[in-house]
Amino acid sequence: MTLDILYLDDDLVVVNKPSGLLVHRTDLAKHEQDAVVQRLNEQLGKWVYPIHRLDRATSGVLVMALKEDVAGALGEQFMARTTDKVYQAIVRGYPQELGTIDYPLAKLNEEKGRSRFKIEGTEKPAVSHFKTLERYEINIPVSRYPKMRLSLVEVKPEQGRTHQIRRHFKHVFHPLLGDTRYGCRHHNQVMRQHWSEDLRLMLHAKSLTFKHPTTQSTLSIEAPLEQDMKSLLSWLEKHPSN
Template identity: 60%
Template sequence: MTLEILYQDDYLVAVNKPAGLLVHRTHLAKEEEDAVVQRLRDQTGKWVFPVHRLDRGTSGVLVMAFSPEMARNLSAQFSESQTNKTYHCLVRGFCDPAGTIDYPLAKLNEQKGRSRFKIEGTEKEAETKFVCLTRYQAPIPVSRYQSMRLSWLEVTPKQGRKHQIRRHFKHLLNPLVGDSCYGCRHINKALKAEWPEHFRLMLHASHLEFTHPVTEQKLTLSAPLSDQIIDMLNLLAPHEVPLSASER
């Protein structure tokens, strides 16, 4: 299956990564033969090198370089927070109209077969801003409640810590829908039962802005939402709860 190419020149290529696809094979998924790196190599006829990562369940803008030098140059922009990233996600509960999550994140011990735990002393600053675009109250029973409250957000993380958005909204008690690591099992179970064909991690990398290492021009790349996310939002649309005038 070919990937949707958003941008390509002699130095780099950007695609709209589908949910469920690894960026590259890892020691935790040695049995996986399918990944963005392999598909793009076959699709472009060139070796490609990862610049940044998106979680397997996340869709959206993903950039690859055609040389290790270009990959290092671009990676530095990400590690030094010189890029602008915009995500969209669906979370549990009614979020505030807007806010900033300023909560340092520590590395997690994620050895296979063991529970995750924070590694003390590894905390790094992490800041995530968000705007609530839409709220929903769907007539889907969940836990002891007869309806389900959800919020559709536009999110801009300042850094790119591992699982930053997912961990920050868990900290806010508004975990992402479809998140098997940090999510709410009651919400996930109810939505998977209600709309199984549309259920996934509801996180999408919508826009990415960075400086082209060679031309020094600003590049702004955008990736359309997946059909699964669009269908889920359409199903929720009749249950929208408008923000009050004071919240807009």
């Protein structure tokens, strides 16, 4: 299956990564042969170099380099945090209209058979700015509440820590819908019953702005929402609480 290419030149390719697809094959998913890198290798007939990553369940803007030196230059921009990343997510509850989550993130112990816990001394600064775009109240009970509240938020993380947005919104008690790791099982279960059993992590990398390593021009590339997220937002709009 071909990928939706948002931008392509001799140095770069930017795609709208579908949810459920790995960026590249990893030891954690040895049985998976399908990934963005492999698809693009076949689709473009040339090798591609991954620059950054998105979680498997996250959709949206993903940039790859077509040359090794370009990959190095782009990687430096991500390391220096000079890129501008904007995400959209559907979260539990009603966050404030504008906010900043300043909460250092530590590595998590991921040993099999043990409860996940933070490894002391591994904390790194992590800051995420957000604004609430829409609020929804659905006449469906969830947990101890008579109605379900959800919000569409736009998020601009300053860093790119592992699971930064997911962990930050869990920290402020507004976990992402469909998040099986940090999310609310009650909301996820209700939405699977009333909307779709195929509910996934509702997180989309909406846009990415960076400097082209060769031309030095500023590129700002936006990816449309994947159909399942668009469908869910449409469903929420059609099911008001009143």
